[in-house]
Amino acid sequence: MISTNAYVLLSAILFTIGVVGVLVRRNVIVMFMSVELMLNSANLALIAFSRARAESDGQIITFFVIAVAAAEVAVGLALLVSIFRAKKTTNIDDVNTLKG
Amino acid sequence: MAELIWLVPLLPLLGVVINTLLGLNDLRLSRANAHHDHGHDHGHGHGDAHHGHGDNPTAKRSGLIASVMVGLGFVLTVATLIELLGMPAKTTLGENNRWFDVTYWNWMAFGDLEVPFGFLIDQLSVTMMLLVTGVGTLIHLYAVGYMSHDERPTRFFVYLNLFIVAMLMLVMGNNFVMLFLGWEGVGLCSFLLIGFWFEQRDPPWASVKAFVTNRVGDFGLLMAMFAIWALARKPDGTFLHSLVFREVLEQGTVFSLQQYSTFFMGTQYTAAGAIAFMLLLGVTGKSAQIPLFVWLPDAMAGPTPVSALIHAATMVTAGVYLMIRTHPIFELSPAVQSSVTFIGVATALVAASIALGQYDIKKVLAFSTVSQLGFMVAAVGMGAYVAAMFHLLTHGIFKALLFLGSGSVIHGFGNEQDMRKMGGLRKKMPVTFWTYIVGTMGLIGFPLVSGFWSKDEIIGHAFDHDHRTVGMLLILGAVLTSFYMGRQISMVFFGEQRDQHIHAHESSRWMTIPLAILAVLTLASGLINIVVLHPLTTWLEPIVEEEAAKFHLNIAAIVTILGLASFAAGFYLYNWAAKHKRIKPNQRDLLHHWGGDFYAILEEKWGFDALYNAVLVKPYKALASFFGKFFDVKIIDGIVNGTAELVGLSGRGLRTFQSGYVRSYALMFVIGVVIVLGFFALR
Numbered sequence A: 001m002i003s004t005n006a007y008v009l010l011s012a013i014l015f016t017i018g019v020v021g022v023l024v025r026r027n028v029i030v031m032f033m034s035v036e037l038m039l040n041s042a043n044l045a046l047i048a049f050s051r052a053r054a055e056s057d058g059q060i061i062t063f064f065v066i067a068v069a070a071a072e073v074a075v076g077l078a079l080l081v082s083i084f085r086a087k088k089t090t091n092i093d094d095v096n097t098l099k100g
Numbered sequence B: 001m002a003e004l005i006w007l008v009p010l011l012p013l014l015g016v017v018i019n020t021l022l023g024l025n026d027l028r029l030s031r032a033n034a035h036h037d038h039g040h041d042h043g044h045g046h047g048d049a050h051h052g053h054g055d056n057p058t059a060k061r062s063g064l065i066a067s068v069m070v071g072l073g074f075v076l077t078v079a080t081l082i083e084l085l086g087m088p089a090k091t092t093l094g095e096n097n098r099w100f101d102v103t104y105w106n107w108m109a110f111g112d113l114e115v116p117f118g119f120l121i122d123q124l125s126v127t128m129m130l131l132v133t134g135v136g137t138l139i140h141l142y143a144v145g146y147m148s149h150d151e152r153p154t155r156f157f158v159y160l161n162l163f164i165v166a167m168l169m170l171v172m173g174n175n176f177v178m179l180f181l182g183w184e185g186v187g188l189c190s191f192l193l194i195g196f197w198f199e200q201r202d203p204p205w206a207s208v209k210a211f212v213t214n215r216v217g218d219f220g221l222l223m224a225m226f227a228i229w230a231l232a233r234k235p236d237g238t239f240l241h242s243l244v245f246r247e248v249l250e251q252g253t254v255f256s257l258q259q260y261s262t263f264f265m266g267t268q269y270t271a272a273g274a275i276a277f278m279l280l281l282g283v284t285g286k287s288a289q290i291p292l293f294v295w296l297p298d299a300m301a302g303p304t305p306v307s308a309l310i311h312a313a314t315m316v317t318a319g320v321y322l323m324i325r326t327h328p329i330f331e332l333s334p335a336v337q338s339s340v341t342f343i344g345v346a347t348a349l350v351a352a353s354i355a356l357g358q359y360d361i362k363k364v365l366a367f368s369t370v371s372q373l374g375f376m377v378a379a380v381g382m383g384a385y386v387a388a389m390f391h392l393l394t395h396g397i398f399k400a401l402l403f404l405g406s407g408s409v410i411h412g413f414g415n416e417q418d419m420r421k422m423g424g425l426r427k428k429m430p431v432t433f434w435t436y437i438v439g440t441m442g443l444i445g446f447p448l449v450s451g452f453w454s455k456d457e458i459i460g461h462a463f464d465h466d467h468r469t470v471g472m473l474l475i476l477g478a479v480l481t482s483f484y485m486g487r488q489i490s491m492v493f494f495g496e497q498r499d500q501h502i503h504a505h506e507s508s509r510w511m512t513i514p515l516a517i518l519a520v521l522t523l524a525s526g527l528i529n530i531v532v533l534h535p536l537t538t539w540l541e542p543i544v545e546e547e548a549a550k551f552h553l554n555i556a557a558i559v560t561i562l563g564l565a566s567f568a569a570g571f572y573l574y575n576w577a578a579k580h581k582r583i584k585p586n587q588r589d590l591l592h593h594w595g596g597d598f599y600a601i602l603e604e605k606w607g608f609d610a611l612y613n614a615v616l617v618k619p620y621k622a623l624a625s626f627f628g629k630f631f632d633v634k635i636i637d638g639i640v641n642g643t644a645e646l647v648g649l650s651g652r653g654l655r656t657f658q659s660g661y662v663r664s665y666a667l668m669f670v671i672g673v674v675i676v677l678g679f680f681a682l683r
Helices: A004-024 A028-053 A057-087 B007-040 B057-086 B123-146 B153-172 B176-194 B202-231 B251-259 B271-286 B295-301 B304-313 B315-325 B327-331 B334-355 B361-381 B385-412 B430-444 B450-464 B468-493 B509-529 B535-544 B553-579 B590-595 B597-603 B605-655 B662-682
Strands: B100-110 B113-121 B261-264 B267-270
Touching: A004 A028, A004 B662, A028 A057, B007 B057, B007 B153, B057 B123, B057 B153, B100 B176, B113 B123, B113 B153, B113 B176, B123 B153, B123 B304, B123 B315, B123 B385, B123 B509, B123 B535, B153 B176, B153 B304, B153 B315, B176 B202, B176 B271, B176 B295, B176 B304, B176 B315, B202 B251, B202 B271, B202 B295, B251 B271, B251 B327, B267 B271, B271 B315, B271 B327, B271 B334, B295 B304, B295 B361, B304 B315, B304 B361, B304 B385, B315 B327, B315 B361, B315 B385, B327 B334, B334 B361, B334 B468, B334 B605, B361 B385, B361 B450, B361 B468, B385 B430, B385 B450, B385 B509, B385 B535, B430 B450, B430 B468, B430 B509, B430 B553, B450 B468, B450 B509, B450 B553, B468 B553, B509 B535, B553 B590, B590 B597, B597 B605
Parallel strands: none
Antiparallel strands: B100 B113, B261 B267
């Protein structure tokens, strides 16, 4: 049986990849994918702890996270489409007019 | 009458309310008319009395309401007088019996102090009430004529009635706080009435000057009240519970003020002396004595009925009333009493001499008033309370007559006040002339006319009680008085009219009838305290405990002969000058030709105004402009604007973080999360 530590370690690695992806990539869609990666790494950690403690709470929360993430994807993609229509670009650094 | 005494001040107050409402109604109507006219016919509204120079019908209406209210007050006061006369003069224990003290409600209460709203009606207050309501009624009637061309007569009568209310509060109040209410009330009305013609250049400044100068004196009165409250104890050793006159001025209570004393430079100063001195400061403000007399001559910028009522007959005598009312305190401090005498004599002489150097008909009378008030204050200082009261009454009548006469001259002479332009008015204004002569007889002490008796009583008292120097100086004051009156009569009524452009005419009956009544009263007012019978002395004796003054034929003869000679000198000198064309408008007086710089000093009022300007007004204005132009602009505005600038600056600095790049926000977010997590992990 694979130890919980391995799952958590994998989860941390995935999360870090996601964070770095958000910070360094300029393509909106890639940033979006990175955010999804962070969400799912959290899901992985929740499931791993749920199994380790033999309780179902973590799995229930995971379902919630998946449902919310689905909604988030819908809104996020809608935003992306409208940004692309307005700016003809997927480069996030070109979308910088809201500033002080 | 005791039950109805509250009506005396309430009736004028009712007049204030009625006239205020009527005035507001007039204003509403005239606005509606103006609007109406504007809509239909341009330029039609000029027939309206509020804009034209014809008779203003509201003057008669408001004036009659106001006069009737004061007149009814006078009738009630006479009834009160009769009732007091019907009571036995003294109780079986030999104490004053002719008084009643009515308290209507508790006005204020804080801590141990209770201030009742009540009236003390005794011989002194009834005497003052008779003067205020009696002369007040005549002056109200006169004002109906005087203000007939004015734009705002209703407002004028509201103020005038309000003044009567305040003055009655002052003399009727049964405690110091009520007196102070009236004291401030008359000051306020004086301010409003001096500045009544606020469109003109001088009146607003004169009213501010009067108000501020009076405030200096009021400070003294306030301090005296505080000190009495803090220090006085009843004979049984307990503190006072109110500032009611009958408690405070009781012999034992006043004596308790003696027990606080301090030695300074080898002299003993008692609390009684300090309180008397502070009261004296209040008196110098309200009664226009040196050093605070400077406001009264300027107060002549107000309408003439105001000068007669407030600045000659009633308000300015409030100080004399205060000193007579509180005389037990003054009697404990001979040092302060002699300063009272000194101030009185100095004022009498200085003001009389300044009157020689004035060209304005009302300014002469103003300085004459200051000088006569000096006589009264000197009399109080010497303990001649009855003589002071006697002179207060006769002066109230004849000076009101003189002021109203001068108002009649000004009114009939095209609002011109410069005596150098007048002359020969006796033919054109016969009634004014003859009544003015009677008033002058009263002022200079023509034999058997009012001033002869009252002034002589003061001078006689000075010689009787070992104040010879005071007596001599007061005689000198009387001689100066006669001279400037001779000068004035000659310049105004005799010779030829020097400014021919002005068409002089006699005033209406509204004005001449009050003049005639006052002239008769002037002739008769010597009877108030006539020799042998001494009715006023007998009347006031229970309050002031003073013996009847002796009449000295030799002193009276000397004063009269000197006075008449001086009057004749002034009169014939200026008649001669007029005949030889030595009096011309805008040219300096004949006496300046002979007296030179000394006369210039008189013209400049001994430099009091210049001194106060240099020492007080200018530094104050400099301070004000420092605060106004530097402190407010730089420091206060600096703090406010600086705060705003600081906020702006920090905002501009923080704006650099709000770059619009989503990735930099995300980086900051990550850093924040790392810091927070790190804090909890490594704690």
